[in-house]
Amino acid sequence: MIALEAINVTKIYGTGANAITAVDDVSLSIKRGEFVGLVGPSGSGKTTMLAMLAGLLKPSRGQIVIAGKDIGRMSEGKRTKFRGRYIGFAFQANNLVPFLTAQENVDLLLRLNGKFNRQGRQRTLDLLERLGLSDRLQNRPGQLSGGQQQRIAIARALIHEPEVVLADEPTASLDTERAHQVVQTFAELIHEQNRAGVMVTHDLRMCKYVDRVIQMMDGKISRVITDAREISRLAGAADELDGGYVARTNGKPALAGDPMVAVQGI
């Protein structure tokens, strides 16, 4: 079942001679229970795409359909309400409310959706236990490591049973080992809970946990990889190059350092 659909989506910043097309006529759809990695070098349009999928940005053209509703046509207020109900978020940084405990941060989405009851609270406890944070329930973000904070953000993104879960560079501030742990758990939960997940990442090593890789380049989808072996080889090649999209020339991935190029022959 399709949970999220982008239909001929274009985003243009500025007007006239200063107009820049950040996303150019992109279409994609994501099913429930599917975890998609949206990759590409800086300036490829993946963050703009994610912002539109999240309803944080209106497309200049095209439609973003979540739960059967075109969110691009909603008013600002309605989109905000829609985000709270149908979308779960994990950001690169500033994920958590600093004055709330780990448990309260997760409960926040339950309160927002009127689900802060006995069952909801129990679900929070179960999820945090599943993420290995049972002994950190009463700690505030400042008392937690980056990895722990990111896991709490994941719990918060999932607790209110959203249609779509979006993550923007969730491993950017983590070391390799923690990054793998976080994304692996994220992927497991998306599959277990049958959500549609999209993760924007620079780090192609994290692609080993996704079901499909969508690469963007210059605002367009330049490549889609769905084969598990191909994805695995991409992540492996990235592993050898210590990440991915690291060696660049003139704003584009250099051939020698591009894992996408490395796996081209698969």
Add this chain to the structure above:
Amino acid sequence: MSFYLAIKEVWRNKGRFLLIASVVALITTLVLFIAALAEGLASANREYIEKLNGELLVFQEGTQLSTTASRIGRGSIAELRRVKGIEAVGQVGFSTLKLVPPDGGEDINVSFIGVEPGMPGEPTVYDGQQLMRASSNNVIVDEGVVARLGVKVGDAIRLKVTQGTQEEFYDLTVGGLTDRRQYFFQPAVFAPILTWDKIRPGGDAGDPSADLVSNIAVVKLADPAQLETMKTAIEQNVKDVEVADRQRAWEAIPGYAAQQSTLTTQQFFTFFIGVLVVGGFFQIQTLQKVAQIGMLKAIGLSNWTVGWTAIIQIVTVNAIGVAIGAVGTLALTANFPVTVPILLTGTAALTTVLALLAIGPLGGIVSVFVLLRIEPLRALGMAQ
């Protein structure tokens, strides 16, 4: 949700919010003190006139309602008594002299006020007796004198008067005590008008042939509702007089209006400083929280919720500060010595506190508008 987030943040950051609440408390204390000082000084200036048991005060024409410049003789009093609608007229004379403490301390300046026994102008006693005869040596003293000397009914008091270059002393007996009736910043001693005329500096020293001249006459009307009509009637029927109601009379006391306007200006400036301080604090706090607010909006908190959260915090912190300041000021003023002109009346305190509660948050409103304008995309660093 707004209440939950607002209170959680305040509670979890008690130190920071207590700091700004303390600043608000200090501003409240300052504003209340200025209000109390204004009221105290005003009261010290006008208390006797404010509490007069007559509706109108009659002054000599052309003296600009000055109690010291005005002279009202017996002839005018007789004319006043003939005006229809006047129930009673009393002569009142003012002078300043010194009260000599029996234990030898520093002399105390007092307003020495001559009144006609049983006539308007004579204060009502709460202990002892009203004045009996126009020339007796019994006097009434107000609570200001009681607080300074500890005198009671039956005690003797000694007044010092400088007649020319000669110092003269007069021993009088306290016949009655009345509530606070200060006039011209001094506690008051009320003597029968003839006794007053005999003792006051430049008086007639009891010369029976001299006209008994007072400063003003206090008029009690048969129908107090006819105030304006009676003012006109008196000015038409009595020669060379000018009539004022009590409020106009005390507002004409030299320096009264200037003093009050100075204090009111100070009060407004302190209010203004309060608004700026509260506004500045919340503005800085808002700027520090841009990313957090952006995240909250991104995950689904509406502008309404974010705005209300800020308003609840501003109002709460301001209210806590005002409460601390008000309680502290009340406790302090209650313990001030009677000689300090600080008077925090219920009305003045309540008005000031309500004004602070209402005006304080105004400064914070700017930060609410800033909060409402935060774009989640930009705040999260996802904007292009």
